[in-house]
Amino acid sequence: FKKLTDLALAGKRVLIRVDMNVPVKNGVIGDDTRIRASLPSIEHCLKAGASVILMTHLGRPTEGEPKPEDSLAPVAARLSELLGKAVTVSDNWQAGLQLAAGDVVMLENVRLNKGEKKNNEELGRAYASLCDIFVNDAFGTAHRAEASTHAVAKFAPVACAGVLLAAELEALGKALQAPARPLVAIVAGSKVSTKLTILEALADKVDQLIVGGGIANTFLLAEGKTIGKSLAEADLVEEAKKVIAKIRARGGNVPLPSDVVCAGEFAETAAATLKNVAEVTANDMILDIGPQSAAELAQIVAKAGTVVWNGPVGVFEFAQFSDGTRVLGEAIAKSPAFSIAGGGDTLAAIAKFGLTDDISYISTGGGAFLEFLEGKELPAVAILAERA
Ligand code: 3PG
Numbered sequence: 001f002k003k004l005t006d007l008a009l010a011g012k013r014v015l016i017r018v019d020m021n022v023p024v025k026n027g028v029i030g031d032d033t034r035i036r037a038s039l040p041s042i043e044h045c046l047k048a049g050a051s052v053i054l055m056t057h058l059g060r061p062t063e064g065e066p067k068p069e070d071s072l073a074p075v076a077a078r079l080s081e082l083l084g085k086a087v088t089v090s091d092n093w094q095a096g097l098q099l100a101a102g103d104v105v106m107l108e109n110v111r112l113n114k115g116e117k118k119n120n121e122e123l124g125r126a127y128a129s130l131c132d133i134f135v136n137d138a139f140g141t142a143h144r145a146e147a148s149t150h151a152v153a154k155f156a157p158v159a160c161a162g163v164l165l166a167a168e169l170e171a172l173g174k175a176l177q178a179p180a181r182p183l184v185a186i187v188a189g190s191k192v193s194t195k196l197t198i199l200e201a202l203a204d205k206v207d208q209l210i211v212g213g214g215i216a217n218t219f220l221l222a223e224g225k226t227i228g229k230s231l232a233e234a235d236l237v238e239e240a241k242k243v244i245a246k247i248r249a250r251g252g253n254v255p256l257p258s259d260v261v262c263a264g265e266f267a268e269t270a271a272a273t274l275k276n277v278a279e280v281t282a283n284d285m286i287l288d289i290g291p292q293s294a295a296e297l298a299q300i301v302a303k304a305g306t307v308v309w310n311g312p313v314g315v316f317e318f319a320q321f322s323d324g325t326r327v328l329g330e331a332i333a334k335s336p337a338f339s340i341a342g343g344g345d346t347l348a349a350i351a352k353f354g355l356t357d358d359i360s361y362i363s364t365g366g367g368a369f370l371e372f373l374e375g376k377e378l379p380a381v382a383i384l385a386e387r388a
Contacts, residue, residue, distance in 0.1 A: 174338060184307045261314065262286055
């Protein structure tokens with residue numbers, strides 16, 4: 001695909017699809033990471049003498065029924081602070097936009113537009129008519145084929161990738177397409193079912209697959225262990241066995257915990273008991289990995305060439321079950337490996353343990369990051385490639 005940084009921009013109207021889908025509560029932005037991540041492309045355009053039109057979705061509103069909380073006003077206000085210049089929000093852009101070089105305007109929440117979610121071509125043409133150059137910089141929304149990510153790219157005079165999108169794809173490509181070995185993936189979370197396609201795709205690639213949370217419990221079941229009341233999916237034990245067998249057949253491994261931190265219930269105040277996996281009883285709930293397991297995983301990560309991290313290995317939100325995720329996260333941060341992390345829970349853990357600056361690349365993608373790990377083609381990227 002074409003890249004924004006290779007194009008002449010002076011005097012051009014540049015339409016950038018960003019992902020500024022940030023958490024907003026009562027008009028206050030909880031985390032502005034995605035807004036800041038969009039700055040390089042915007043600033044690049046402004047410096048080059050272009051006018052900038054931004055579009056993003058916010059949340060999942062009902063199209064055609066705008067509510068106050070759907071408005072991008074708080075997002076535009078934060079962006080204006082970061083850029084140090086006015087950013088207006090337009091809700092009647094269909095009537096045309098009057099822009100001078102250096103201006104920044106945002107189209108109101110695109111998901112309020114009829115046809116946005118359905119990738120409507122007329123809407124795509126309407127967006128495209130606003131610009132000379134369309135830039136997709138919304139990695140977080142690259143797995144969605146919607147009018148502002150896909151149809152617009154078909155009809156814009158030029159369609160290219162922005163700075164963030166290009167950086168995300170480069171980092172993910174480096175980690176998964178030509179990784180420095182050993183390649184270690186950490187896939188954790190409550191359910192195997194939501195991450196089964198990722199586990200299966202990674203089984204063909206990784207040298208070590210570290211599983212955590214309910215996924216690890218299902219894998220422990222697959223190895224014949226007792227997990228008591230722990231969260232698991234007994235009906236996916238056969239799939240777990242296949243993933244383990246596939247990786248072992250390639251000379252890799254799926255290291256499962258040898259010790260675990262258990263409780264009688266899932267609660268912030270629950271008493272934590274350290275046990276060997278063999279000692280887990282019917283009344284136990286596994287909520288973290290134990291220190292011996294954490295040290296083993298830290299060793300694996302220390303020797304890795306590449307680490308891909310999605311998901312905490314314990315209930316890190318509760319202090320007594322947070323050590324496993326902290327120790328593993330610290331080991332990733334210290335490791336010379338190229339490390340990439342993505343997903344909401346993972347980013348929350350990284351922020352909580354102060355590891356942000358020591359992970360090689362932190363993705364802004366949630367669902368998009370997961371679909372990349374699955375090996376799926378991202379439609380918003382595919383259309384850029386077609387246009388090039
Ligand atoms: C995200 O937050 O993962 C992206 O902005 C996509 O949002 P969506 O899941 O509502 O399409």
